[in-house]
Each structure stands twice: as structure tokens, then as C-alpha cells.
Amino acid sequence: xxxxxxxxxxxxxxxxxxxxxxxxxxxxxxxxxxxxxxxxxxxxxxxxxxxxxxxxxxxxxxxxxxxxxxxxxxxxxxxxxxxxxxxxxxxxxxxxxxxxxxxxxxxxxxxxxxxxxxxxxxxxxxxxxxxxxxxxxxxxxxxxxxxxxxxxxxxxxxxxxxxxxxxxxxxxxxxxxxxx
Amino acid sequence: xxxxxxxxxxxxxxxxxxxxxxxxxxxxxxxxxxxxxxxxxxxxxxxxxxxxxxxxxxxxxxxxxxxxxxxxxxxxxxxxxxxxxxxxxxxxxxxxxxxxxxxxxxxxxxxxxxxxxxxxxxxxxxxxxxxxxxxxxxxxxxxxxxxxxxxxxxxxxxxxxxxxxxxxxxxxxxxxxxxxxxxxxxxxxxxxxxxxxxxx
Numbered sequence: 076x077x078x079x080x081x082x083x084x085x086x087x088x089x090x091x092x093x094x095x096x097x098x099x100x101x102x103x104x105x106x107x108x109x110x111x112x113x114x115x116x117x118x119x120x121x122x123x124x125x126x127x128x129x130x131x132x133x134x135x136x137x138x139x140x141x142x143x144x145x146x147x148x149x150x151x152x153x154x155x156x157x158x159x160x161x162x163x164x165x166x167x168x169x170x171x172x173x174x175x176x177x178x179x180x181x182x183x184x185x186x187x188x189x190x191x192x193x194x195x196x197x198x199x200x201x202x203x204x205x206x207x208x209x210x211x212x213x214x215x216x217x218x219x220x221x222x223x224x225x226x227x228x229x230x231x232x233x234x235x236x237x238x239x240x241x242x243x244x245x246x247x248x249x250x251x252x253x254x255x
Numbered sequence: 256x257x258x259x260x261x262x263x264x265x266x267x268x269x270x271x272x273x274x275x276x277x278x279x280x281x282x283x284x285x286x287x288x289x290x291x292x293x294x295x296x297x298x299x300x301x302x303x304x305x306x307x308x309x310x311x312x313x314x315x316x317x318x319x320x321x322x323x324x325x326x327x328x329x330x331x332x333x334x335x336x337x338x339x340x341x342x343x344x345x346x347x348x349x350x351x352x353x354x355x356x357x358x359x360x361x362x363x364x365x366x367x368x369x370x371x372x373x374x375x376x377x378x379x380x381x382x383x384x385x386x387x388x389x390x391x392x393x394x395x396x397x398x399x400x401x402x403x404x405x406x407x408x409x410x411x412x413x414x415x416x417x418x419x420x421x422x423x424x425x426x427x428x429x430x431x432x433x434x435x436x437x438x439x440x441x442x443x444x445x446x447x448x449x450x451x452x453x454x455x
Contacts (some may be wrong), residue, residue, distance in 0.1 A: 080289065110376055224268065228268040231275075232275050239275070239279050242279070243285065
């Protein structure tokens with residue numbers, strides 16, 4: 076009988092793969108625009124100015140480590156680190172929303188200055204909940220080529236869905252800014 | 256039977272992929288449409304100084320540390336463009352602001368304004384976008400005085416130091432609406448529509 080708390084390895088690998096991709100791309104974007112990223116961190120007004128460069132490097136390092144841990148080293152710790160990072164982002168966005176600083180750029184992957192919204196906080200919380208699934212025990216079964224095909228296509232579709240959602244969120248936030 | 260399932264699974268994945276691409280294209284198109292239906296004029300926030308208000312001369316600091324005066328009487332109009340280096344839309348509007356600055360150089364002076372303590376980043380930004388011929392002000396009080404609450408934001412002050420227009424600018428039309436409003440002596444699009452309705 077299947078233990079209801081166990082997940083299929085395909086689901087496990089798919090979630091890990093998708094999140095590793097997310098963190099890796101996010102780290103690459105931050106690393107290639109380090110100046111902009113530091114400005115964005117400063118805009119959050121949560122850290123003393125002297126700590127910004129250090130915190131910036133720390134975040135990039137944490138994202139790279141999470142991506143590697145999720146894929147190869149230790150998925151459980153990778154998932155936990157990922158959850159912490161995403162929760163910290165959600166808190167930072169939430170604090171600035173409460174302060175009314177909705178016009179600032181969130182510095183998220185692929186954002187283009189469309190501002191902050193409560194949708195971003197919700198999105199991060201959904202991501203945290205999804206990543207938590209990885210911490211469940213996995214069923215033992217050998218994978219066949221069709222499984223790998225499923226993993227590949229699901230990671231691609233999930234990434235596309237993420238991009239689509241962000242595009243719609245950006246349009247929504249921007250039009251709200253115009254018409255408010 | 257097994258082969259049939261494998262083939263159908265594969266075909267379904269191909270279809271899902273194609274659909275994802277189609278949805279992405281549609282989502283982008285929605286973004287473009289949103290941009291098209293944006294207000295035709297610069298959007299003026301309710302709070303902050305009123306149009307027609309005299310802006311008292313205000314001393315602010317330029318990037319090189321020298322003093323600069325905003326407001327008061329001048330020989331030309333002043334267009335202040337607020338652009339923190341972190342704001343990507345502000346950056347994308349920059350060529351339009353620069354082209355207005357060149358075309359209207361006889362009667363209009365463009366001033367760039369920003370805030371934040373990191374002078375190095377501002378220097379780099381100025382160098383990168385070739386803004387060194389223009390005054391680049393770093394002042395938080397200026398933004399607060401002008402009631403800047405959304406970015407990119409532009410303010411137009413005329414020769415007598417009177418505030419002629421201000422608001423959120425997202426494209427060329429918005430920026431030009433500020434100059435247009437000044438030329439036609441109306442403070443906003445709403446006022447203009449009101450006038451044309453009465454005269455019609």
C-alpha cells in the first residue's frame with residue numbers, strides 16, 4: 076500500500092529542477108546587474124547602507140548554493156534554504172507595501188519596474204508551499220525514459236507558467252498605477 | 256496498448272508546450288494593450304503643489320557638489336525629470352527626454368533629479384547615459400516638494416517660476432502633454448476637455 080505522505084520521484088525531481096532553475100537564473104540576473112541589484116536592495120530600506128554590498132553578495136551566494144543543493148548535494152536542505160529565501164523576500168515586499176512604497180522595483184527575476192503588489196507576496200507564499208513538498212519522503216522506484224521526458228516538459232511548462240504569471244502581474248500593477 | 260499511451264502522452268506534452276507559448280504571447284500582448292490604453296496625458300497626483308503655484312527658489316546640490324537653484328525667475332522653462340537609477344521605465348524614457356531637451360533647447364532647460372547617497376552609482380549612470388551636459392540634482396526634499404509619488408515623474412516650471420505641469424509620465428505623449436498644457440494654458444487634460452465641451 077502506498078503511504079499517502081510519500082511522493083513519486085518524478086514529482087520530487089520536477090519541483091527540485093524547476094526551483095534550481097529559478098534560483099540559478101535569479102542569481103545570474105543579480106550577478107550580471109550587481110549595481111542595479113544593490114540599488115534595489117537599498118530601496119527596500121531594510122538594511123544599513125554599509126551592509127548593502129555584503130548583503131547583495133550574500134543573497135547571490137545563497138541563491139547559487141540553494142540551486143546546487145536542490146539539484147545535487149542535499150535536496151532537503153536546499154528546499155529549506157529556498158523556503159527561507161522566498162519567505163524573506165515576501166516579508167521584505169510586505170513591509171514595503173505597508174510603508175506604501177508600491178512604486179519601487181521588486182528586484183525579482185525578470186521584473187521591469189512595475190512596482191510592488193500583494194500578488195507578489197502571495198506568489199512567494201505559493202512557491203514556498205510548493206517547495207515544501209520536496210521535504211516529504213520519496214517512493215523508491217526506478218525511472219524510465221518516459222519519466223525523464225515528463226520531468227523535462229513539466230519543468231519547461233512550469234517555467235513558462237511562471238513567466239506568463241509575472242507578465243500578467245506586471246501589466247496589472249502598471250495599469251493600476253496609471254488609473255489609481 | 257502501451258505504445259499508444261506513450262505516443263498520446265508525448266503528443267499531449269507537445270500540445271501543452273505549444274499552448275504555453277501561445278499563452279505567453281497573449282500575456283505579452285495584454286501588456287502591450289495596457290500600455291496603449293494608458294491615459295493620454297501625464298497623470299497628476301492629487302497631493303503636492305497645485306498648477307499655477309509659484310515655486311519659491313530652492314537651493315539643491317548637483318552631483319559634482321555645486322549648488323543649483325530650482326524655481327524663481329529664469330530666462331527659460333525648466334523641465335525636471337525624476338529618474339532614480341533603479342527605475343527601468345525611467346531609463347527607457349530617457350532618449351525621449353533627451354530628444355525634447357535638444358529640440359526645445361532654446362526655451363527649455365532639462366534638469367535630471369534623483370535621490371540616494373550612492374554618488375558613485377549616479378556618476379556611473381550619468382556617464383553611461385551621457386547626461387553630463389545636463390544638471391543632475393540629488394535631492395530628496397525636491398521630490399517631496401514636487402509631490403513625486405510615482406515614477407517616472409516630470410515637472411514643468413515656467414520662466415516666472417510658476418508650476419505649469421507635473422505628473423507621472425510613461426511615454427512621449429505624456430511628456431509632450433506637459434509642454435502642450437503649458438502652451439495652451441490649461442493645467443490638465445480634464446480641464447482641456449472641459450473647455451472644449453463648453454465651446455462646442
